[in-house]
Amino acid sequence: MNVDWPWPWLPRNVDKIAEATGEHLYLALLPVLFGLIVSIPLGWAASRWPAVRLVLVPLAGVLYTIPSLALITLVPLLIGTKIIDPLNVQVPLAIYTVALLVRSVTDALLAVPGEVTAAATAVGFRPTKRFLSVELPLAIPVIVAGLRVAVVSAMSLTSVGALIGIGGLGELITEGFKRNNAVEMVVAIALILLIALVLDALLLTVGKLITPWTRARQGANR
């Protein structure tokens, strides 16, 4: 195949690339944020009641197993959106994020040592306050680890939506493929990779900043 590398395409299309990048971030990050907010109470319930855990954890596994193109295609059938609605990409991304994080949150909350919660209760924490100021903070490192995977995966998954016409930077990939424009494809791929790596590093840093005690403990061990 004769491949074109029309480099002048790049400077001429900065606006288009910026717009696609903005759309990509909107498509990918909103569902991850939503998934994080939903998975904390779900994980709390699953860590508290084994019956909830018995339902939620296998359900999360099943949902996570469904390929993204299939789920994206089925959303209009399930919730009645139009075929080019951004929700068709965002709903699956939110589902995957919840499926991923519910397990992380559950495991992290279950791993909080009994003596810690007992001590918190003994010094007068009520259950809600104890959850918010003792158990949840202790779970942050595990939640952040899950969140990093969710964000990086979302950046890549969003581009699949381009196959049915919603995909931010993914649409530059499909358009470049149709027009035999390798530059457009490489730019889109590189941007997706770059944004994913930057967001990953950002989450890693924020996760460390908001859990100063984990560093203190490491220092003590040394």
Place this chain on the structure above:
Amino acid sequence: MDPRTAGGEPVNSALDWLFNPDHWSGPTGIPTRILEHLGYTALTVVIAAAIAVPIGAIIGHTGRGTFLIAGLSNGLRALPELGLLTLLVLLTYVGLLPVVISLVILALPPILAGTYAGVRNVDRAVVDAAQGMGMRGSTVLWKVELPNALPLILGGIRSATLQVIATATIAAYVALGGLGRFVIDGNNAGAGSPDGYPQMAAGAIVIAVLALVVEGVLEVVQRLAVSPGLRNAATRKRTSRIWRKPTPELVGKST
């Protein structure tokens, strides 16, 4: 009414399309597409396992090159598979080879990580005992470490297989077969066509069911592969930990 809006009608038309006998025979029928899809997947996973299991085992056995494992899985998780596959096809030609190569790249990290973790996590006391009995390095690897690592190796192969099943749907976009055809063709047929959204939804249902069935089958295989020595009461606790489904955060998802 626009057939792409929801309600009872699209569900019915999708199911009608799915159960229409005409769509269950011939070279473009659902069974043929399932076989093509499984064919791409099997070819990819066999090649990926042939590369990743030996490398993972050697890294786990010697402890050298560990940085490769984490670096590869982190870096590749962010790579958009749609971009990799289409770019590779554009740069070479439309055919099976570039598609399989890009699918293999996707399948390597989970198998590598599973094999490495499996070999690395073998109880040191067991390895010491084997060496105490006079086994040499390669014998320890073949007779002790690999059998003990089998559940985790198969776990890696299982995640790789599911990733590939999901990603093989994109092959249809670059003019190959497989179950992605129904989604792509349906999308190209446009709104209002009886072969439009109903075909897409029917294809998506088959893809989802296929992924879940393969997941179930591989889970059973993984259980059966646990060495009887690991199943007895003394080691049950440890075994149950090995059996645990790999948590999704180990796996990631790129398609």
